[in-house]
Amino acid sequence: MAEAHPVGFQWVIEAKKRGAKIIHIDPRFTRTSALAHTFVPVRAGADIAFLGGVINYILSNEKDFREYVLAYTNASMLVSEDFQDTEELDGLFSGFDPETRAYDQSSWQYAGQQDHGQEEGESHVDRETASGLEQESHGPPIPADVPRDPTLQDPRCVYQVLKRHYARYTPEVVEQLCGVPREKFLEVCEAWTANSNRERTTALVYSVGWTQHSVGVQYIRTGAIIQLLLGNMGRPGGGVMALRGHASIQGSTDIPTLFNLLPGYLPMPHFQQHETFDQWIDAIRHPEQKGFWADAKAYAVSLLKSYWGDAATEENDYGYGWLPRLTGDHGTYQQVLDMIDGKVKGYFLLGQNPAVGSAHGRAQRLGMANLDWLVVRDLFMIESATFWKNGPEVATGEIVPEQCKTEVFFMPAASHAEKEGTFTQTQRMLQWREKAVDPPGDARSELWFFYHLGRRIRERLRDSDRARDAAVKNLTWDYGSSDEPDAELVLKEINGYDLRTGDLLGSYTQMKPDGSTSGGCWIYTGVYADGVNQAARRKPGSEQSYVAPEWGWVWPANRRTLYNRASADPDGKPWSERKKYVWWDAGKGEWTGDDVPDFEKTKPPSYRPPEGSTGVAAISGDDAFIMQGDGKGWLYAPSGLIDGPMPTHYEPAESGVRNPLYGQQANPTRKVYDRTDNLTNPSAPDSRAAVFPYVFSTSRLTEHHTAGGMSRQLPYLSELQPEMFVEVSPQLAAERGLTHLGWAHIVTARAAIEARVMITDRLRPLRIEGRTVHQIWMPYHWGGEGVVTGDSANDLIGITLDPNVLIQESKVGTCDIRAGRRPSGPGLLAYVRGYRLRAGLEDESGK
Amino acid sequence: MRTWIEGWPVYRQLTGTDPLGRGAAAKSDGSRALESRTETADRVAKSVCPYCAVGCGQRIFVKDEKVVQIEGDPDSPISRGRLCPKGSASKSLVTSDRRQQHVLYRRPYGTEWERLDLDTAMDMIADRVLAARDATWEESDADGRPLNRTLGISSLGGATLDNEENYIIKKLFTALGAIQIENQARI
């Protein structure tokens, strides 16, 4: 956190000054570790084993916050008798089909609900379309009424299932698997549990490297289970906080430039699952389900009204027929492989530098070299714009400029100071930026570029009567009269209108399914409440409560802490005076507190839904997790996850360590692209894993930003970290003859890159299952353009993805490291091939 | 004449309170004229740092239509006026002379960049989008189920863009049937 989010870290320092204990768990000692009370070095890729050990500690010592767990989690719910655990099936859950490597999830359901489970075919489609992402704003579908055992004694209740699942994650196993000494591990367990109760809460903070694993979603699930068991969710000072890495990466997920989503986490239609409008709507709202998602039709119709205005009518299903359809995986990595295969004609890069910043840099660049055209919009000349000229493949002879057909347009972009608009930061807060100056020269905003691109395209199609062009011709595309589109008009369109009165909506609860409202992103409705740009509010923090509700605007409904109903006990009283946040005011008959209550304002804690209710009415007065289908925080996920209802330790896709817990080595459902240009290093028990004997991880430095386009171009940042380097322990340096500040090169099946050597005690060898495991670390900021240049760490990484969200495993892999520089020119290819031959990934014929 | 004499440090040193000439008497014209350029700015724009997702408040000071300083906004309850090294380098980011200010074009099989007029580039891109779309259009699958799409166009980026920008990007591409739209959130 201190490394990549230094200003956010001020709050950790603030807490530390007030007596909080800070624990940092990381493969290497970082600037965060330096300020922590306790640093716990862990093997990269073993996080579920570590956190599973914490769960086991909590459950076997009954350290859970029992009242909270009973009231607000699904601990008491009974799981189907058909369910079989990894503990019984050697690392697989029940329902696995080795053919599709997907699960039939019926047996994972609650008792009596087996019919509601995902079948393997659906599960496979869900993986292809990363449908887990749809759950960012709500839980996956689940029926409302579930049998329970409030005594938590029934062997089929979630509490007992969980307890059995993690029973083998003992301190000894944690020590063996993660390399964390028992005492250190127990110190963490004791501190975490002792600090989580009525009076105290513990926050779990992760950075999104956690998502970059073949079990990334399950990493985060493990953290969520602990925080639920300890009663830390929905309470001040608690929670699971994702520190995201880009100014509006949250916004670009909410209003997605993502293949599988429409704004507000509505799914992009799938050609089979959502052939008709009704199928699409029902797939979102799940008619028999509890919660606010039941009103999905209002959100969906409002979006279509925003897109197509008057052309969206009840008769034409509000233009649903114009929406393009998914047939499978259309994610960025699939696209790149399709580029290599010649299937993609044109590519836009919008402030993104995949030649350096995406996994498998070589595949990225070879893909771009095989396009018809490429549009690069950036502030600076980046590697993705010059692959045809200066890329590493030009040096190896794989790309010859005179033979590379790709037409490249470099379009200079406006900076954040040269345009107005909102960023959504990592806590879901929208903040409006005022424009300071005009962009220089030809530089333009994305708003300008896409508005005028659309305008030109629409002019060209004006006289078309082809069916395919109706969607473009009917778009509402009017954003003011000046050359630069009016960003406030766009934000108003996002917020939505009552189309009968022309008034801006104040809340998504005002949205209607009959076409009488519009709204481009339902979760953002309210950002223009009362006709005021709420995101532009800047009441000084010093003049308001610590929650600061009048600074910016947070989705949904300006609610700063989600599920904050859980900050009060089931009766609506604060768990303690010290930790009061939102509570039921019986006198006034409403929820009140420091934040906007995440609950219907006047629904009392005693409310119990009548038999057979659905939707919002089915939410009980103590269902704190109102977007979940059953109103409860999930210790066990009966649906919604591709790879299992509970996190289970699997080794990374590349690992020299044999999974000591199960016969199943790696995540069985991980997304793989089995191609000769995307080889994976061998793993244990294959003895050839020894060709790549070391574990490596990559991450950021404080002084640089991602692929370097915004930092390696600036002298003041470049001078602070001027060269690509690799951190190794003194012991590994001795083993491989590496010298401090000397050169080394790092090799995987994909590439070899070079870096200067930094020998440091901040990296230390770990003892894993009786042998020494060395870890090395590299920053990934370097590339060939800029004030300072160097090899790219992402060239080392192959493409293997988490099955739930299709994010690549780039935080752990195996490699070799050798003293000296790598070969250059065509010799580099031969050198890497030598490794592939030794690893058995290729034979002499090149197969 | 008298002013000239008073401006002479030795005069001030001999006649003033600073006989050693190390302070008041040694103050130069430059020092006397010093003023913070945040105070002399024409206007201040309230902004947000463009780097990570913490969302630190920034104040952008503008003088003669140039950004002269970017610093933390002390009113922000998130950042309380502070910035990290990257946020602190925002003025360099915006005002750098390394920033590209012209449209550049690399023709197929070309070995160098060429200048291109912005308007021409926009037209060329619009033509290429439509051509790629037409060449790869999929109306429906073998069973007649609608597809309405092209797999011939890809886009990557959005995490450093504004919500308003992402909104119209997604809107336009969706209407065009281009579904291969991705950003850093997948990476």
Place this chain on the structure above:
Amino acid sequence: MGSNSLYGPIDPATDAGYVDPPPRMGFFTDTSVCIGCKACEVACKEWNLVPDDGFNLLGHSYDNTGGLSANSWRHVAFVEQPFAGDALAEAAGTGTQFLGMPLSDLPGKATPGPRGDFRWLMMSNVCKHCTHAGCLDVCPTGALFRTEFGTVVVQQDICNGCGYCVSGCPYGVIDRREGDGRAWKCTLCYDRIGDGLTPACAKACPTESIQFGELDELRERAARRVEDLHEQGVAEARLYGHEEDNGVGGDGAFFLLLDEPEVYGLPPDPVVATRDLPRMWKRAGLAALAMAASAVVAFAGRRG
């Protein structure tokens, strides 16, 4: 030796001829909360338009600035301290061994006593704005001067680049800029504080490791912080440069350190060269008298 304009505790602004000056302003840099982010270095350069200082990987942990110079007015030092008897390394069966690595002989690198864990110390160094500033006292042109805030500033419209100040600084802070020739260093953002603003580095510092304010108040705050840290078991916390009777009459920028000053590259007992000036002048005066006397004698002798 008593205090005077050249040595001992004084109010430097009054001493430099300011009548009724504003309170003396300074920096308190609390290294116990420094996260080594270097925002101070960048914010300083952005505000003061200081050129970059070269692009060299130094291998001094994460420090690639190297030290204070004409082009780096803030410098974050990084010190990696393995602790003796590394349980983890032992658990890994590898132990620590001498590898002939550079820097391993830096003071503080290997501590004899037992300590809880590996430490990574970070400290943002800066000009000390001494009460008795060696640089100022030797400046022949009046380019270096004492401001009404008690700080020490080079006036670039005066400096002729003679460089006397460089050797006059007991901390090795002030430096001449290549190509330009003039001497440059931290001004404690004289232009900003004159307008009631906080210096750029302190303004940016994410964790309030760098604190700006009235020196008297900072000294009280620092004393309380040391007490707090001692109560929390951080026995090694100590202040550096805060004492008015140190070799420079007290530093306008002082520090809370977690180890000996040498560990961070700070001189343990800096002394302004002018401390000895009265004594030297006395000697020189005696010598001059003696010379004059002998000259008189010589003349007298000739006469005689």
